[in-house]
Amino acid sequence: MSNLNFRAARRAPALFYCLFVACVVHARAQSQSMNVPAEWMTPAEKSNYRETPTYEEALAYARKLERASRLVRVTEFGKSGAGRALPLIVAAKNGAFTPEAARKAGKLVMLVQANIHAGETDGGDAGLALLRDMAITHTCERLLDHVTFLFIPVYNVDGYVRRSPYNRINQNGPAEMGWRGTATNLNLNRDYMKADAPETRAWLRLWNEWNPDLFIDCHVTDGADFRYNVTYQYEQHQNVPEPLLSWMKSAFDSRIVPATEAQGNLLAPYLTLRDSRDPAKGIEGFIETPRFSTGYTPLRNRPGLLIETHMLKDYRTRVRGTYDLVAATLEEMNRDPESLRRALRETDASVADEGGSYDPARRVPLSLEFTEKSEPFLFKGVEYRVEHSDVSGGDMVVYGRRPVDMLVPYFNEARVTASVAPPLYYVVPPQWSDVISVLAAHGLQLKRLAEDATLEVESYRFSDVKWAPSSFEGRVLVTQKSTPVREQRLFPRGSVVVPMRQPASRVALYLLEPESPDSFVAWGFFNPIFEQKEYGEAYVIERMAREMMAKDENLKREFERKVATDPQFAKSARARLGFFYDRSPYHDAQLNTYPVGRVTTPLAAKMIEFR
Ligand SMILES: [Zn+2]
Numbered sequence: 001m002s003n004l005n006f007r008a009a010r011r012a013p014a015l016f017y018c019l020f021v022a023c024v025v026h027a028r029a030q031s032q033s034m035n036v037p038a039e040w041m042t043p044a045e046k047s048n049y050r051e052t053p054t055y056e057e058a059l060a061y062a063r064k065l066e067r068a069s070r071l072v073r074v075t076e077f078g079k080s081g082a083g084r085a086l087p088l089i090v091a092a093k094n095g096a097f098t099p100e101a102a103r104k105a106g107k108l109v110m111l112v113q114a115n116i117h118a119g120e121t122d123g124g125d126a127g128l129a130l131l132r133d134m135a136i137t138h139t140c141e142r143l144l145d146h147v148t149f150l151f152i153p154v155y156n157v158d159g160y161v162r163r164s165p166y167n168r169i170n171q172n173g174p175a176e177m178g179w180r181g182t183a184t185n186l187n188l189n190r191d192y193m194k195a196d197a198p199e200t201r202a203w204l205r206l207w208n209e210w211n212p213d214l215f216i217d218c219h220v221t222d223g224a225d226f227r228y229n230v231t232y233q234y235e236q237h238q239n240v241p242e243p244l245l246s247w248m249k250s251a252f253d254s255r256i257v258p259a260t261e262a263q264g265n266l267l268a269p270y271l272t273l274r275d276s277r278d279p280a281k282g283i284e285g286f287i288e289t290p291r292f293s294t295g296y297t298p299l300r301n302r303p304g305l306l307i308e309t310h311m312l313k314d315y316r317t318r319v320r321g322t323y324d325l326v327a328a329t330l331e332e333m334n335r336d337p338e339s340l341r342r343a344l345r346e347t348d349a350s351v352a353d354e355g356g357s358y359d360p361a362r363r364v365p366l367s368l369e370f371t372e373k374s375e376p377f378l379f380k381g382v383e384y385r386v387e388h389s390d391v392s393g394g395d396m397v398v399y400g401r402r403p404v405d406m407l408v409p410y411f412n413e414a415r416v417t418a419s420v421a422p423p424l425y426y427v428v429p430p431q432w433s434d435v436i437s438v439l440a441a442h443g444l445q446l447k448r449l450a451e452d453a454t455l456e457v458e459s460y461r462f463s464d465v466k467w468a469p470s471s472f473e474g475r476v477l478v479t480q481k482s483t484p485v486r487e488q489r490l491f492p493r494g495s496v497v498v499p500m501r502q503p504a505s506r507v508a509l510y511l512l513e514p515e516s517p518d519s520f521v522a523w524g525f526f527n528p529i530f531e532q533k534e535y536g537e538a539y540v541i542e543r544m545a546r547e548m549m550a551k552d553e554n555l556k557r558e559f560e561r562k563v564a565t566d567p568q569f570a571k572s573a574r575a576r577l578g579f580f581y582d583r584s585p586y587h588d589a590q591l592n593t594y595p596v597g598r599v600t601t602p603l604a605a606k607m608i609e610f611r
Pocket residue numbers: 117120219220
């Protein structure tokens with residue numbers, strides 16, 4: 001909270017300053033590009049920020065950098081769904097171009113990606129300019145002293161080649177841009193946990209190989225009009241391990257954001273209006289689940305910074321804002337590489353410890369929601385009024401240009417709505433091969449049972465299972481109520497064991513705990529367990545029901561009470577017969593039972609390496 005007060009206080013004196021922001025940014029950007037030799041202007045600079053390059057033009061510029069400089073290498077990290085190369089540009093000093101070489105040379109590794117939403121092109125043009133200033137003009141070469149810089153200029157390649165002037169209705173340029181979804185119309189920024197897209201699988205391989213120390217994802221907003229040219233977000237609630245959270249708070253809020261503002265930008269936390277027609281009602285922060293890239297990297301114990309430039313600002317101002325924020329982050333990593341290294345070491349160790357011993361009282365949050373508590377925030381908006389609309393028939397907000405500063409409530413305090421104590425191991429039966437393939441894709445260290453084993457496990461039985469009314473990201477989301485159970489279960493040879501004493505254990509926790517919003521259960525990976533496969537014919541159950549009641553007076557009374565007190569039940573022949581089927585030995589004991597086990601005592605079973 002003190003952090004928020006600090007932020008409001010820090011911004012307060014800048015009341016009139018922002019009037020001049022746009023022109024300051026503009027003048028500085030022009031003077032910077034004037035120092036660049038004409039042949040090294042990026043495609044966006046050459047077009048005076050009217051255009052963003054095509055996939056081929058962006059790659060051609062990267063290759064030109066590679067030919068001219070020993071600091072740049074262009075490679076690829078996989079293929080898109082439609083088979084296009086996913087480009088990766090590596091910038092490094094002293095030949096630290098591989099994960100091994102970077103570690104050996106003591107370099108931090110930073111991964112920046114652009115165009116995960118291929119209509120939001122700002123990061124691509126910012127990154128090419130930054131690489132040029134590292135490798136050609138040398139104004140940013142020092143940013144590679146302690147860092148190997150990995151840059152994905154176009155992540156959603158298939159979306160990027162679906163170019164049109166009409167892909168981003170809210171956005172002020174460039175002239176043409178790519179499309180949000182992949183070739184199969186998946187949003188890669190919802191795919192980080194379920195990993196359905198080949199692009200995500202490739203990204204996870206890249207991540208596992210490099211284990212970057214810091215990650216940035218570049219976007220452009222939708223939403224309200226205001227004066228900030230850049231908004232930013234990092235996960236900052238109870239779901240982030242302490243050493244990581246405290247590094248991000250002090251680095252981003254106290255140094256990186258002010259340094260970016262000193263370059264002539266105006267920054268705010270990524271925000272949503274509580275009431276889209278009235279900014280005065282307050283703004284809300286953002287809670288990212290790990291389906292988002294910058295919600296995912298904290299599960300890998302690494303800082304993730306989301307950059308969202310403001311869609312209505314001109315393209316130059318947005319690209320320069322992205323450039324400045326990425327450069328300021330690099331600046332901070334170079335200034336004090338050891339403090340980041342220490343925070344990551346401590347985070348890795350504390351998360352591995354969570355799974356190294358079982359303590360039912362030590363709970364890790366799985367989902368969060370905002371409370372009604374707020375802090376005052378000085379919001380740098382623009383004038384607006386609400387008018388009646390003949391078109392929509394409702395109210396509409398009309399924004400003007402005059403700057404208006406408003407003290408508004410900022411809702412950014414979260415409370416935990418679901419949490420769990422991590423077990424020592426999860427055990428997944430081998431037939432759930434899609435689940436196992438996703439666990440492996442996330443780089444988790446896995447084992448297999450060498451022989452059949454009967455294990456005492458905790459697990460869940462589900463009730464109130466509901467499917468969403470429409471498809472989301474190619475899947476139909478499932479909600480349910482889980483009731484914990486403890487029982488002996490036979491796990492066949494080959495069952496996959498996830499030991500939780502490992503740095504990435506929170507990924508396993510968020511995938512395998514059904515209450516997590518990005519769990520396998522929630523994304524529908526376990527749908528068949530909710531399906532009843534055998535049914536009794538009515539005339540068969542009729543006979544059985546009479547026999548059961550004759551033998552069991554209590555059962556008879558229970559049935560009669562239910563008929564008397566539950567009118568829905570009383571008028572459904574199917575439910576009344578089902579009452580007896582469910583209580584008979586013919587009932588499927590595995591129905592609605594989670595096949596995954598949680599083991600909370602040391603495992604004696606013989607295990608072999610995962611293959
Ligand atoms: Zn986006």
